[in-house]
Amino acid sequence: MADTDRKDRAEVEVPMGMVHSALLEPFRIRLFVDDEVVVDAEITYDTAHRGIERIMEGMPIQKGLILTERICGICSHIHIWNGTRMVERGLGIDVPQRAHHIRVIGNELERLHSHLLYLGHAFEILGHETFSMRCFMVREPVQNILFVLSGNRVHYTIPVLGGIRPRADISHEKRQTMFSMIDKLETDLREFAARVLNDPFIVSRIKEIGYLSKEDAVKYGALGPNMRASGIDFDWRYKLPEYRDHFDFEVIVRDGGTVLDRVACRVFECLESIKIIRQALETLPDEDPTNVDFELGAMGYSTSYNEAARGEIYDSCALDEVGRIRSYINRTPSMSSLSAMEVSCIGDHLTDASITIASCDPCLTCTNRMTVVDEKKGTNYVMEPEDVLRLARRV
Amino acid sequence: MMDWIDFAITTVCIPIVAFVVSTWLPGIMRKIQARIQLRIGPPVLTPGFWAFFKFLYKERIRPVSPMPRLYHSLPVIGIFLMFFIILLTTPAWETVLTLGTLVAIAGLMKVEEMLYLFMGNLSKSILSVRMPYPDQVKGAVMKGKVRRFFEQVAVVRTFKLISIGSFPLYIGLFVPAVMYGSIGIMAVASAQGFDPATFVLRDLFSLDPLIFTVPGAIGAIAYFAGYLVILNEYPFSIMHTKADVVEGPTLEYAAWARAGYYLMREVTIFVMSSVFVTLYFGIPPMIGWALIPHIILVMLLPVGAAIVSAFTPVLTFKQVYPLSLGFSALGVIGLIVAML
Numbered sequence: 001m002a003d004t005d006r007k008d009r010a011e012v013e014v015p016m017g018m019v020h021s022a023l024l025e026p027f028r029i030r031l032f033v034d035d036e037v038v039v040d041a042e043i044t045y046d047t048a049h050r051g052i053e054r055i056m057e058g059m060p061i062q063k064g065l066i067l068t069e070r071i072c073g074i075c076s077h078i079h080i081w082n083g084t085r086m087v088e089r090g091l092g093i094d095v096p097q098r099a100h101h102i103r104v105i106g107n108e109l110e111r112l113h114s115h116l117l118y119l120g121h122a123f124e125i126l127g128h129e130t131f132s133m134r135c136f137m138v139r140e141p142v143q144n145i146l147f148v149l150s151g152n153r154v155h156y157t158i159p160v161l162g163g164i165r166p167r168a169d170i171s172h173e174k175r176q177t178m179f180s181m182i183d184k185l186e187t188d189l190r191e192f193a194a195r196v197l198n199d200p201f202i203v204s205r206i207k208e209i210g211y212l213s214k215e216d217a218v219k220y221g222a223l224g225p226n227m228r229a230s231g232i233d234f235d236w237r238y239k240l241p242e243y244r245d246h247f248d249f250e251v252i253v254r255d256g257g258t259v260l261d262r263v264a265c266r267v268f269e270c271l272e273s274i275k276i277i278r279q280a281l282e283t284l285p286d287e288d289p290t291n292v293d294f295e296l297g298a299m300g301y302s303t304s305y306n307e308a309a310r311g312e313i314y315d316s317c318a319l320d321e322v323g324r325i326r327s328y329i330n331r332t333p334s335m336s337s338l339s340a341m342e343v344s345c346i347g348d349h350l351t352d353a354s355i356t357i358a359s360c361d362p363c364l365t366c367t368n369r370m371t372v373v374d375e376k377k378g379t380n381y382v383m384e385p386e387d388v389l390r391l392a393r394r395v
Numbered sequence: 396m397m398d399w400i401d402f403a404i405t406t407v408c409i410p411i412v413a414f415v416v417s418t419w420l421p422g423i424m425r426k427i428q429a430r431i432q433l434r435i436g437p438p439v440l441t442p443g444f445w446a447f448f449k450f451l452y453k454e455r456i457r458p459v460s461p462m463p464r465l466y467h468s469l470p471v472i473g474i475f476l477m478f479f480i481i482l483l484t485t486p487a488w489e490t491v492l493t494l495g496t497l498v499a500i501a502g503l504m505k506v507e508e509m510l511y512l513f514m515g516n517l518s519k520s521i522l523s524v525r526m527p528y529p530d531q532v533k534g535a536v537m538k539g540k541v542r543r544f545f546e547q548v549a550v551v552r553t554f555k556l557i558s559i560g561s562f563p564l565y566i567g568l569f570v571p572a573v574m575y576g577s578i579g580i581m582a583v584a585s586a587q588g589f590d591p592a593t594f595v596l597r598d599l600f601s602l603d604p605l606i607f608t609v610p611g612a613i614g615a616i617a618y619f620a621g622y623l624v625i626l627n628e629y630p631f632s633i634m635h636t637k638a639d640v641v642e643g644p645t646l647e648y649a650a651w652a653r654a655g656y657y658l659m660r661e662v663t664i665f666v667m668s669s670v671f672v673t674l675y676f677g678i679p680p681m682i683g684w685a686l687i688p689h690i691i692l693v694m695l696l697p698v699g700a701a702i703v704s705a706f707t708p709v710l711t712f713k714q715v716y717p718l719s720l721g722f723s724a725l726g727v728i729g730l731i732v733a734m735l
Contacts (some may be wrong), residue, residue: 032538127709133432153414349711354638
């Protein structure tokens with residue numbers, strides 16, 4: 001039966017969310033089903049807008065960069081790094097190679113804990129509590145390494161304009177500690193990965209579901225591991241000089257385009273991240289990690305791209321003559337990756353659709369706008385930044 | 396006269412024993428799962444015993460249901476059904492009523508399964524269709540003529556499980572009947588060497604349990620698979636999987652009604668395991684020495700269920716159908732071997 005026929009046959013709608021136990025982020029899914037097979041889907045978000053870009057308007061850039069880190073609690077480092085990188089590009093600030101290495105270490109540790117969090121959540125949705133728990137056990141040392149590196153487990157605030165913060169510099173002792181922790185982490189991760197990818201129950205649940213073709217991945221803008229799991233060989237790390245010129249690593253690309261491929265892609269990326277961290281620690285240049293020889297001032301529109309755990313991240317803004325932010329834009333990968341899941345979950349069983357949609361690792365804290373529903377008046381409207389500010393002032 | 400006294404004592408005491416023991420079982424299961432997951436887990440009495448009393452004393456909430464009283468009464472019906480099933484397997488009831496047959500148990504089990512259909516149809520929680528969101532404004536995808544509650548989705552799944560999923564349990568139930576040529580429960584127990592009038596603990600070792608025979612072992616495996624389905628335990632918990640339908644039919648149970656649902660589930664864990672012990676070990680529940688080994692053996696299936704659950708995800712019907720058919724086929728082989 002042609003897809004269009006099946007779509008037309010959809011008579012039953014199963015709405016899920018905004019509040020739902022399987023959706024850790026606030027988004028809504030409308031699944032149109034034939035028996036329990038999804039024939040069409042609609043994903044809606046935009047209910048948790050925090051107006052960060054608006055708040056940053058007119059803020060000193062140093063403060064604004066700290067705020068970018070608060071966009072997300074999982075991919076915090078990449079936000080501040082990419083924001084810092086954007087300003088450094090715009091103002092032509094030289095950054096010591098040692099700082100680049102440490103920023104890369106932060107980013108790869110973040111990728112590790114993000115991917116492991118993703119896997120833990122995926123197993124929870126699959127109903128495999130044991131693997132979920134074990135995944136979090138494997139992830140815990142990553143948090144500890146981040147603590148050793150930066151003094152924090154969540155918001156590390158490693159980059160600063162021109163380099164890194166002194167507390168995130170890596171001493172000889174710190175380096176030895178990190179080496180030993182990473183060795184243990186790699187052993188645990190390899191064992192766990194082997195178990196997961198060879199478990200017949202797990203594989204039977206995630207293989208052949210959530211298929212996203214290469215063409216659809218391009219059409220709907222899937223990013224990061226979601227794109228690479230559909231056979232597209234693209235990773236911003238291969239384009240950034242911070243990575244490209246210093247580290248030897250593989251970009252994991254799989255052709256299957258299914259949930260299994262998206263999971264496997266992240267599992268193998270974890271191993272590549274460990275490889276990069278080890279290289280960065282081994283080749284850490286012996287120099288001052290921060291350059292303070294620069295002047296803040298007017299900056300034209302500057303942009304920066306980077307590879308977050310979830311995919312491409314984009315930051316842009318301009319600075320006025322005293323270094324205050326003008327028109328900050330931050331775009332995160334979830335928006336387009338989640339849209340791609342609308343087509344990816346078609347043909348899945350209802351229960352599989354949940355894991356398919358979650359398999360793109362959506363993070364809504366970065367992307368949302370707010371829709372207000374007034375039940376009494378029977379109206380609804382999208383909340384603009386001005387409305388958020390007005391509400392904030394009233395409080 | 397003695398039979399009637401025995402009947403009365405059994406009627407009162409066996410449900411009490413079932414209640415007391417069953418409140419321990421969820422805790423034991425959770426503890427085993429936690430240990431497998433390298434966690435400490437909750438105190439053994441918390442998930443079954445204290446949770447029951449905690450919910451019992453919570454503020455009463457009116458469920459969103461077209462028939463709230465009927466919805467609330469379903470777990471109570473389920474509890475009494477389970478008590479009835481276990482009483483049917485006692486020698487005291489056999490002597491007086493002679494209703495204790497496998498057919499009766501299968502019938503009551505089907506009623507128990509049907510309760511979930513009613514529950515699902517009588518629950519209309521806020522988590523799906525009733526959640527306020529401007530889905531149907533201009534510009535939204537307009538396809539579904541019917542907007543379905545999670546509970547209704549769960550009802551369809553329950554129906555599928557009743558039709559196919561629990562089939563291995565019923566085959567496992569009838570392997571002893573084929574083996575010993577009787578559907579009478581006491582006849583099955585007697586065939587394994589059990590005599591309720593003279594049983595003392597040392598007679599345990601002179602029993603000839605069915606489970607240690609080839610058809611018995613095969614039937615026990617089929618029964619165990621069906622047991623997991625009946626309990627809606629992982630990997631067969633698609634009826635109330637968190638990934639989509641959340642709690643499924645029981646979503647609207649709160650306060651004392653949830654306590655009732657918990658008790659129904661706990662008693663089901665106990666009673667279905669008790670039936671297994673009666674049929675496959677030949678030791679029925681009765682007021683006397685036989686109760687001690689019976690209760691110890693009753694732990695077998697919940698412990699096994701806990702271990703299996705800890706290592707499996709929720710399976711969708713894509714996996715449930717072949718698994719169920721596989722276990723059913725295994726059960727049929729058990730039946731054939733039993734005939735031979």
